[in-house]
Amino acid sequence: MKATEMRSDCPISSSLDIFGDKWSLLIVRDLMLHKSRTYGDFTKSAEKIATNILANRLQLLEDNGIIIKLPYPGNKVKGLYRLSPKGVDLIPALIEIALWGGRNISNTYDGSPFLKEVKKSKTKFLKKVMDDLLEEETNIG
Amino acid sequence: MKATEMRSDCPISSSLDIFGDKWSLLIVRDLMLHKSRTYGDFTKSAEKIATNILANRLQLLEDNGIIIKLPYPGNKVKGLYRLSPKGVDLIPALIEIALWGGRNISNTYDGSPFLKEVKKSKTKFLKKVMDDLLEEETNIG
DNA sequence: GTTTTTTACTTGCATATTGAAAGTAATTAT
């Protein structure tokens, strides 16, 4: 897959060149909340991503070093997707987006354990997720 | 313009339903860095947005309460776009995205006054921008 | 006060992306 074209040298613009769409960050979200997922897991998320888009985004995210694909232990068909360090580094941005949505969009589910925990303490949530992801890394990677 | 369809009640997903594209947050960025802009100003940004996309995004952002269009003082053709409180509230997310880009994308311009200032102190930058925007609000709005 | 320019869009059209549905190929389970 061809390298992502950058429209300028602005860090915001270049970030959006990579994940500025309606799906990429949802994949990152799922990996943040579940540590690792299979292809099928992603299709089961509430937003119902089409499989062609999913395949495309997984490839793009992998190309851009945000996720890593590993073999699923004991199964040659399945793959396991995880966040790379670069992907984990996206979590602060994801948290701020979630908080903005929670504050400003009425349809959002305020009772989610995720949002609750983040609101209680951003730093603690961050630390917890990072520890989880790191633990996973030492187990599998 | 019809209301934005939400794919789920997830705050991240719903946020992306509003600004999950390659252009919307660049408009917010320009308003964050310059307080207010005219239509023509936006077309002059480095990323060279097409005018049909610009018109569409300004409308969407206005529909979603993120920006506000005001008459340009002393000119009946021009309009002035500003961030609404909901738009100002997006700045923390924008900062995290910028920081991620700065850390993880090689082409990004590290010497920008914006990124420099944010890195020195996120809170101070936030306060400064918010004060600027508030000042503008009392002058014009 | 008439022409010229500026400003903020709109329109037309080719190309690219998205999304729904169905198809495929390699396992894995029965």
Added chain:
DNA sequence: ATAATTACTTTCAATATGCAAGTAAAAAAC
């Protein structure tokens, strides 16, 4: 051996993007 899973790929219609050109109103220049 047969059926079911899993991870994609393909097809195709609908929508979005991007470039270029057009328009209408107001402002500036002459």
